[in-house]
Amino acid sequence: xxxxxxxxxxxxxxxxxxxxxxxxxxxxxxxxxxxxxxxxxxxxxxxxxxxxxxxxxxxxxxxxxxxxxxxxxxxxxxxxxxxxxxxxxxxxxxxxxxxxxxxxxxxxxxxxxxxxxxxxxxxxxxxxxxxxxxxxxxxxxxxxxxxxxxxxxxxxxxxxxxxxxxxxxxxxxxxxxxxxxxxxxxxxxxxxxxxxxxxxxxxxxxxxxxxxxxxxxxxxxxxxxxxxxxxxxxxxxxxxxxxxxxxxxxxxxxxxxxxxxxxxxxxx
Numbered sequence: 354x355x356x357x358x359x360x361x362x363x364x365x366x367x368x369x370x371x372x373x374x375x376x377x378x379x380x381x382x383x384x385x386x387x388x389x390x391x392x393x394x395x396x397x398x399x400x401x402x403x404x405x406x407x408x409x410x411x412x413x414x415x416x417x418x419x420x421x422x423x424x425x426x427x428x429x430x431x432x433x434x435x436x437x438x439x440x441x442x443x444x445x446x447x448x449x450x451x452x453x454x455x456x457x458x459x460x461x462x463x464x465x466x467x468x469x470x471x472x473x474x475x476x477x478x479x480x481x482x483x484x485x486x487x488x489x490x491x492x493x494x495x496x497x498x499x500x501x502x503x504x505x506x507x508x509x510x511x512x513x514x515x516x517x518x519x520x521x522x523x524x525x526x527x528x529x530x531x532x533x534x535x536x537x538x539x540x541x542x543x544x545x546x547x548x549x550x551x552x553x554x555x556x557x558x559x560x561x562x563x564x565x566x567x568x569x570x571x572x573x574x575x576x577x578x579x580x581x582x583x584x585x586x587x588x589x590x591x592x593x594x595x596x597x598x599x600x601x602x603x604x605x606x607x608x609x610x611x612x613x614x615x616x617x618x619x620x621x
Contacts, residue, residue, distance in 0.1 A: 354390065356584070357567075359615075361392065363403070368607065370607070378613045386415050393419070393420060395549050399463045399487065404486070416431040425552075439504065441530050442529060446503065458509060459471075461481065475510070507540065509538060509540075519532060519533065526542070541575065551578075569587065586599055586602070590604065590606045
């Protein structure tokens with residue numbers, strides 16, 4: 354088999370518009386796994402937000418890997434072993450908080466299964482809560498409560514404001530943290546040097562797999578690096594222009610079982 358591992362983004366890629374994995378896509382991936390293809394779920398979501406996908410694909414029994422926080426954590430789904438874990442600095446956290454205040458947008462991080470929001474919530478934080486199945490707790494003492502080093506901080510706001518905040522924050526944190534938008538309304542702040550491509554390099558290096566043996570499927574801004582890096586980079590037809598430009602193959606949309614199409618064409 355030419356390809357040994359497939360990395361799958363969740364939202365807009367593995368799941369359809371209902372945030373569900375269709376039976377056709379699930380069966381295609383399970384058949385590929387039976388043939389020896391390793392399944393890895395790589396998402397900007399926190400680890401609890403990967404539980405549904407991991408369960409549907411039976412990764413805790415057949416094996417596979419979880420890469421939450423855009424690969425800030427790499428975890429063996431079968432054994433529970435944490436292969437890699439990275440956190441952002443206190444400076445990055447405080448700068449993200451100050452930027453959110455300056456642009457009057459939301460800012461959150463994650464603590465013990467909760468989403469911690471600074472001062473207020475908004476529709477985008479509500480969306481993050483819903484898709485990950487995590488409750489939101491609002492605090493007016495955000496920096497005091499986050500007395501640990503988080504894996505990720507997320508700024509949320511109307512796309513125009515989010516774009517401006519992203520550019521401003523990226524300038525402030527150059528060389529100190531990686532700043533990018535995973536959705537038009539989500540600005541991610543993750544450890545410097547951490548993105549999906551770097552996390553893939555770390556994992557396949559451990560597994561003895563070459564980049565030519567990697568399939569990476571995504572649709573969003575935060576998928577561009579892994580689509581570029583993989584031997585076969587795939588963007589869904591519903592993906593953003595940047596992800597499409599990076600791709601070797603444009604698959605049918607997430608509502609048209611695009612991942613099943615990839616498996617049928619390139620694996621089976």
